[in-house]
Amino acid sequence: MRISELVERSGVPLPTVKFYLREGLLMPGTVTGRTRAEYGEEHLHRLGVIRALIELVGLSVQQVRRVLALTATPVGSPLELYGVLGAAVGTLPPEVPAGEASVAHPRARDALERLGQIYDPDYAAVAQLERAIAAAEASGVLLTDARLDAYGRAARDVARFDLDQLPPDPAEAVEYAVLGTALYEPLLIALRRLAHQDLAARRLGVSPSD
């Protein structure tokens, strides 16, 4: 299809499509002449993913570029994937500055030790954990061991489910893992908030179950 059809079917304005092409989020079509290029269904799908990550998940253009780059990463074993994902740059706001990686993360190390999990300072998520703990401390709210255990257990339950659902096909697995990481995080957050409200309502006597 031509770019006008891509614009019409995706609902994304022409200048914006051109912008994504310039920024490398959308791969170029196959050139069929000096002033003509052909786009396919994969471009349409890609545009959908881009818009979802930007408008619905709230990622920046730069973060989307990284996420999409990861979906093109070839991995040997499907299970290696989360290692690759972990060594790559974090995708969720707030962005962890480049220099902050690979430095010591004492609070995160303590926490992971307590959970019995591996500690690798090169994992971007370790820096995120460190920041999360620092934010709590700076606000006068501290992170107790009991809370760490409770959250760690819940996170592990979710992660176990995610790994169990990993598609056997490597290419599919990459897309699942990368997009799943970005797409399911807001889901978990929203469900936690709704659970707060539901449990609070029940404890107030609206319904005696649970």
Next chain:
Amino acid sequence: MRISELVERSGVPLPTVKFYLREGLLMPGTVTGRTRAEYGEEHLHRLGVIRALIELVGLSVQQVRRVLALTATPVGSPLELYGVLGAAVGTLPPEVPAGEASVAHPRARDALERLGQIYDPDYAAVAQLERAIAAAEASGVLLTDARLDAYGRAARDVARFDLDQLPPDPAEAVEYAVLGTALYEPLLIALRRLAHQDLAARRLGVSPSD
């Protein structure tokens, strides 16, 4: 203390402090003269919270204003709090546009029905859930019932812990609930990612436990 001391002790530049005063994030000091005002420890603490929410959690100035406004909300029972929190505007990116609240959220309603939880379209988190599901669908990744159950259970476990930890004092409870919602979300996200990596490593044979 005078503003210069506040600047020095908080590490926040003077123009920025003035900006936060203008924007209503930081409450004004007690005026002691035409060109003089007095600030206290609560201003210092507030500045710490503001910086943590902006720099570490990644909230926008507008979102911080809403979060801080909520900490000043008086509630009858501590447990009412999460209801209040839910009826308020969402605080985490991506922002849910004002008009989007209170409209039908069919996918979110189905999900909540399946989880056996109350559905109230006025809850901001319902709109967030709807968007999260929409984002997954737009990306070609669908939300299975099994995943919903797994995530819902984990979210509920965390929420139960949060409610159990609610301080008995109403004023403290508000600060705990509001800041806890914002501060502990990045924690849960980081722990999920780290659990992915840890479980993936274990399944690859690095360590046979779990």
Next chain:
DNA sequence: AAGAGTAGATAGTTAAACTATCCACCACAA
């Protein structure tokens, strides 16, 4: 009396994410 500090106002800066033109030029229909 004078210098430093301050409140309050206004203006400037930077970055991100678009959005809008411009121009040459090519393809296809009449």
Next chain:
DNA sequence: TTGTGGTGGATAGTTTAACTATCTACTCTT
């Protein structure tokens, strides 16, 4: 074959957010 309109590529402008910088009058302290 000639015009009409869609195209690629380039460049420039817009909008919003979050600061950052000045300016001015005034006042507190020494």
